[in-house]
Amino acid sequence: MASITGSFTSLSCSLMPNQAVNRVSKLGSVSLSISGKSFPSLRVQPARFRVSCAAKPETVDKVCKIVRKQLALPDESEVAGHSKFASLGADSLDTVEIVMGLEEEFGISVEEESAQNIATVQDAADLIEKLIENKGA
Incomplete structure (x- = not known):
């Protein structure tokens, strides 16, 4: 399981077709699959991590x-x-x-x-x- 620290204010992401966020629970963990590849759940501490996907x-x-x-x-x-x-x-x-x-x-x-x-x-x-x-x- 990965442990990530940072500055958390929000969770946002734009995904292309065939990409999906599988699970976001209590903004404490994130599990996703992109193009059929799975990534383990990321455990984050609220108020310490920010995930952002940039606009085009x-x-x-x-x-x-x-x-x-x-x-x-x-x-x-x-x-x-x-x-x-x-x-x-x-x-x-x-x-x-x-x-x-x-x-x-x-x-x-x-x-x-x-x-x-x-x-x-x-x-x-x-x-x-x-x-x-x-x-x-």
């Missing part, structure tokens, strides 16, 4: 472009998945405008509660993919 690079790139445009940042400025809106100079109004731009670009609707949890470009990209997936289901 194309989605992150689109979000970066929208953020650059909304904040009037030069093309050569570094905006990447790890970039925090606040570090890029965004205030709360800028963040609202970024979310509105994302909604328009991706044809989605972001709930106010979800929008308040977006702090980085990666957060936005992950939420967009989740909303698009839910919209298609």
